[in-house]
Amino acid sequence: MSDVTLQLDDSPNATLIAHTDKSLYDSLAEANIWLRKSCINGACGVCRCRLMSGAIDYRGRHPYGLNGGQQADGWILPCIAYPKSDLKLVHLRRQEPKS
Numbered sequence: 090m091s092d093v094t095l096q097l098d099d100s101p102n103a104t105l106i107a108h109t110d111k112s113l114y115d116s117l118a119e120a121n122i123w124l125r126k127s128c129i130n131g132a133c134g135v136c137r138c139r140l141m142s143g144a145i146d147y148r149g150r151h152p153y154g155l156n157g158g159q160q161a162d163g164w165i166l167p168c169i170a171y172p173k174s175d176l177k178l179v180h181l182r183r184q185e186p187k188s
């Protein structure tokens with residue numbers, strides 16, 4: 090297990106430490122950042138965000154919830170993505186607070 094740094098939403102102050110053995114979704118949730126979700130297995134695309142720098146690993150799974158154009162534009166699926174390096178993520182789709 091290694092620590093990596095996540096920079097979020099273009100803010101130099103919005104950083105957190107994640108671990109290479111946890112999905113991005115779980116690391117963000119531990120930091121109390123809740124992304125929209127539905128399937129949690131890479132099928133629906135609801136959790137998607139955009140990777141601006143760094144590398145992730147889907148560990149043999151396929152991001153069926155993204156079309157080819159989205160993948161080419163850097164969109165990733167945090168529910169099945171594991172960080173391989175420091176990452177910069179933007180366009181996080183946060184859950185709406187429950188009322």
Ligand code: FES
Pocket residue numbers: 125126127128129130131132133134135136137154166167168169
């Ligand atoms: S929650 Fe469905 S692809 Fe991530």
